[in-house]
Amino acid sequence: MTIDDIKALIAADESRTLELKKTTGELKDGMHSACAFLNTDxxxxxxxxxxxxxxxxxxxxxxTTKREIAQAISGLEPAVDVEINYVDVPDHPGNKVIAIHxxxxxxxxRPHTFHGCPYYKVESTTKVMPHEMYDERIRAHQPQMYAWESQIANDVTLAYLNVKHIRGCIRLGVEGGRIPASAMNAPIDDTLAKWNLLKNGNPTNGAVMLFSDKINEYPQFRLRMARFLGTDKNEFIDNQRAEGNFFDLLDAGMVFFFKHLNLSGKITNHSLQREERLEVPYHALREALINSLCHRQWEKFKLxxxxxxxxxxxxxxxxxIFxxxxxPESIKEPHESYPYNLKIxxxxxKSTYLESWGSGAKRIMDACREQGIEEPTWRWDGGFVIVTFKRPSKASSEKDANTTPVSNKQHTSTIPVPYQYHTSTIPVPHQYHTSSIPVQTLIEKGTDEYMTALELADLCSLKNIRHFRKFYLNPALADGAIERLYPDTPNHPQQKYRLTEAAKEWKKNNSPKQS
Structure with a gap:
């Protein structure tokens, strides 16, 4: 690292990713910032x-200066291994700039602490991390120990679990090839133990949420449903509340959809039979409701x-939360699965109600496109994740009910339970292969112009630069999908990247967005 690199680094002034100190006399404050960097971007x-x-x-x-810096860094937990750069200052002979990334x-x-206190960055300001944020990160780090779904349920035994629901899930899992056929005759508690829904032989909160008929101690096991008049909440036509386990709430929600959404019929091209469907695809609504029940924060019992x-x-x-x-924007792009409730x-x-590859949003959008309606949108209002489907206009619905279908595919009037989707495979030419969906995403977003890692991460709608490097940038480099501006100096402070010729050819012929 040279003095010119330092000048380039500080040119934009202090920011979320840059903290400047005059001397190591401010070493303690500097370590607060270091801890904040480790807990942010x-x-x-x-x-x-x-x-x-x-x-x-x-x-x-x-x-002595070097020992003091090493001792200060040792106050960070978990321990970190960092490179300390000492750069000569030509205008001040004998002086050095100290730069640490x-x-x-x-x-x-695990979230980092400095002398037992966690810090994080809010723009260019270093702040003490709120308890709720710290607890959430600890929970993510050790879900087996802290997750609500993994805690032993209070006053609930195996006798309170709905055997019919459990057997039904086992049967569906066997039919779907996700559970061995031997599970059909195995004791129920054996299967629940394999699904990590028992702890010391007792049902966990996750088991209760999925299968229990005893819900009195769980006020969060409810689903509010309303049909409002107009486009706001000033007046409602129907207002209901369902209580129960996962399957009870799923059934209640789908019944409510059928009660209040328009059902249209049409004649298919392949058969002269009338087929009926909801104005918003049944499969899209069901997938969205399953995801809502599966990924919600069940520990928030007041909501x-x-x-x-x-x-x-x-x-x-x-x-x-997301x-x-x-x-809310990147959920529509290919992504991995990050379930909030891993065991659920x-x-x-296992029972085929859910996929494990982060494809739920894609299946919802595919179902909407197949029926010729707008894709839904996702948002977070600070406490709730909300998916919104736009209802077709009345004129559009009536026209659709009396004309030929949007798709030539044969539909069925029978509602499958559960509906099983299949993940699609993105074809690649035999001479070049990508290793993961994130690499494919980076190729799709990238160009033949050199860009920094931050610029590429922004193209992929990612804010966490370390996550981007780990799952996108480094695998893409290994795949030969991108190349460096300074290939002989991987850690060059002004390093940039662009697509390779092989990646551009793959993008041209095999883009996932091509129809």
Missing amino acids: GGWLVFGVAPTGLKIIGQQVTE FDGWVWGE TGSIAIYDDRIEIANPG PPQIS AEALY
Whole structure:
């Protein structure tokens, strides 16, 4: 690292990823910032630059200085391994600038503390991390120990679990090839144990949420449903509340959809029979409701999920958050699966109610496109994740009911339970293969112009730069999908990247967005 690199690094002033200190006399405050970098998006801590005026002064560096820095860094937990750069300052002979880079936090890692206190970045400001944020990250780091779904349920025994629901899930799992046929005759508690829904032989909260008929101690096991008059909540036509386990709430929600949404019929091209369908695809609504029930924050017992039907739209809301790797915008792009309730999601996957590859949003959008209606949108209002389907206009619905179908595919009037989707495979030419969906996404978003890692991450709608490097950038480099501007200096402070010729050819011939 050279003084020119330092000048380029500090050119934009202090930010979310850059903290400047005049000398190591501010070492303690610097370590607060280092801890904040480790818990946010990473960044550079630089000593020897005046924050006001950005004047590069440097400082004398002795063996004592180096020991003090090492001792300060040892106050970070978990321990970190960082490279400390000592850069000569030509205008001040004998002085050096000290630059240290800290990687950012990745979902699932333990949050960092400095002398027992966690910090994080809010824009360019270092703040003490709120308890709720810290607890959530600890929960993500050790879900087996802290997750609500993994805690032993209070006063619930195996006798309170609905055997019919459990056997039905086992049967569906066997038929779907996700559970061995031997499970059909195995004791129920054996299967529940394999699904990690028992702890010391006792049902967990996850088992109760899925299968229990005893819900008195769980006020959150409710679903509010309303059909409002018009486009706001001033007046409603129907207002209901369902209580029960996952399957009870799923059934109640689907019944409510059928009660209040238009059902249209049409004649198919392949058969002269009338087929009926909801104005918004049944499979899309069902998938969205399953995801809402599976991924909600069940530990928030004072909150309940909801279905709201207006004249112009349908909203399905659940108390929860988006994983840090996914935003309301990027959820429509290919992504991995980050279930909030891992054990519940695994049980639903085993029984074919859920896929495990982050494809739920894609299946919802595919169902809407197949029926010729607008794709839904996702948003987070600070407490609830909300998916909104736009209802077709009345004129559009009537026209659709009396004309040829949008798709030439044969539909069935029978509603399958559960409906099973299949993930699609993106074809690739035999001479070049990508290793993952994130790499494919990066190829799709990238160009032949050199861009920084931050610019590429922004194209992929990702804010966590360390996550982007781990799951997108590094695999793409390994695949030969992108190339560096400075190939002989991988850690060059002004490093940039662009698509390789092989990646551009793959993108041209095999783009996932091609029809």
